Structures are given as structure tokens and as C-alpha cells.
Amino acid sequence: MSTQTLGDCLSLEAAEAISRYQLLYINSSNKFAIATATSAAATHVATDNVASGDWLAGRSLAEENTHKVIASAAVTLGNPVYQGASGRVSSIINNT
Secondary structure, eight states, rough: OHHHHHEEEEEBBBOOOOOOOOOEEEEESSEEEOOTTTTSOOOOEEOOOBTSSSEEEEEESSSOOOOOOOOOOOTTOOOOOOOOOGEEEEEEETTO
8 A cells, every 4th residue: 555745744544435624544554544532543634525445635733833724612812722522623532
């Protein structure tokens, strides 16, 4: 299997249907999967909507930039956010 890295993005196959701006991690099959409150730590953000088995570019969270993500509920400006349920961020730790 090959991957392509362009700047701060990594292209991998999607392990499941993924929506743009969801948090992702790389699973044991070396595919992007949706990060949840109980999964491995998120490493990327989805750049597009894809079906399971499609190729997806994920933007690296390691880059020191602003990242657009989906929130599970309203978040107050300036407050920290955490990896939450369904690939979303939450202002509550371990929001399942």
C-alpha cells in the first residue's frame, strides 16, 4: 500500500463513511477511522466527505495552524476542547 503526503495532509483509505471536519486516527489496518472519546488519539481532520473504502486526505493536527472541526455542542471562545464522540470535539473530557 502506498500513501501520499502533501504538506500537512496524508492520504489513506477510509475504514468507514467519514464526514468533512471529523477527527480521525489511523487504525491497525492503516486506514483512517473516526476518532471517538474512547479510541486512539486523533491525529488528522477529514478534508472531505467519503464512503468506506474511498481515499481521503486528512489534515495533520500536528501542524500549528487553525483547524476547522465539528463540535458536539456549543463551545465558548477561548475554552479548551477535547476529543469527543463521533469524531467531534467537546468542551467536556470523555464526552461519549
